[in-house]
Amino acid sequence: MKEKQDLGSLRKSYEKGGLSDREKTQNPMNLFARWFTEAEATPAIEEANAMSLVTQGLDGYPKARVVLLKHYDTEGFVFYTNYESEKGQAITADSRVGISFFWPALERQVIIKGIAEKITSAASDAYFDSRPLGSRLGALASPQSQVIESRSVLEDNLNILKGKHKENDPNRPNNWGGYLVRPHEIEFWQGRPNRLHDRLRFGLSSDKQWTAQRLAP
Numbered sequence: 483m484k485e486k487q488d489l490g491s492l493r494k495s496y497e498k499g500g501l502s503d504r505e506k507t508q509n510p511m512n513l514f515a516r517w518f519t520e521a522e523a524t525p526a527i528e529e530a531n532a533m534s535l536v537t538q539g540l541d542g543y544p545k546a547r548v549v550l551l552k553h554y555d556t557e558g559f560v561f562y563t564n565y566e567s568e569k570g571q572a573i574t575a576d577s578r579v580g581i582s583f584f585w586p587a588l589e590r591q592v593i594i595k596g597i598a599e600k601i602t603s604a605a606s607d608a609y610f611d612s613r614p615l616g617s618r619l620g621a622l623a624s625p626q627s628q629v630i631e632s633r634s635v636l637e638d639n640l641n642i643l644k645g646k647h648k649e650n651d652p653n654r655p656n657n658w659g660g661y662l663v664r665p666h667e668i669e670f671w672q673g674r675p676n677r678l679h680d681r682l683r684f685g686l687s688s689d690k691q692w693t694a695q696r697l698a699p
């Protein structure tokens with residue numbers, strides 16, 4: 483590798499769309515639904531539901547990692563994970579999280595701030611039971627975020643579980659399930675020419691009304 487990678491000349495003009503002031507009057511979850519549907523329908527976007535989840539770590543550092551959005555509605559955004567993972571422990575200590583989506587082919591970004599809470603056991607059970615057997619056993623086999631000696635630890639765990647569950651389906655482990663992120667701020671970013679991008683930031687007031695402001699790019 484060269485000593486210094488100069489990326490200063492990588493430059494792109496954004497001209498795929500805009501956000502008019504008219505959008506400020508709508509519920510941001512409706513705008514999210516529209517953007518998400520468009521992202522899903524865009525062949526160049528492979529995993530429209532991949533989102534960066536940021537937590538405040540126990541070591542004091544924010545940490546971002548990608549998780550998959552599995553459900554959204556007016557309540558918020560749901561993803562599934564191991565509750566004892568690094569992110570799970572971080573959320574237990576501080577439930578304020580950030581989420582961001584970047585859909586490059588549409589020149590769009592969505593940034594969300596919200597509070598994460600565990601969904602009900604029944605809802606986690608229902609989703610766990612809907613997953614393919616391999617994914618269910620994988621969730622059981624992996625002590626997510628823990629240090630392991632080698633890959634064979636995972637493969638051995640999986641083989642033992644495969645033997646154990648030849649006849650009966652595995653139950654969802656207590657340490658695995660969903661989180662609902664209830665948003666209180668949602669920002670939409672649409673790339674525009676000459677770096678004069680559109681940004682609309684929606685905030686939820688204490689009486690549960692969304693209001694929007696335009697931000698300078």
Ligand SMILES: Cc1cc2nc3c(=O)[nH]c(=O)nc-3n(C[C@H](O)[C@H](O)[C@H](O)COP(=O)(O)O)c2cc1C
Pocket residue numbers: 529532545547548549550551561562563564567568569570626627
């Ligand atoms: C495309 C993609 C999708 C992922 N989806 C999930 C997911 O839905 N849930 C999950 O726990 N980890 C998922 N991961 C793995 C996480 O990024 C991360 O490695 C893992 O959750 C452990 O994070 P933590 O140690 O910070 O808790 C995904 C990774 C990628 C690249």
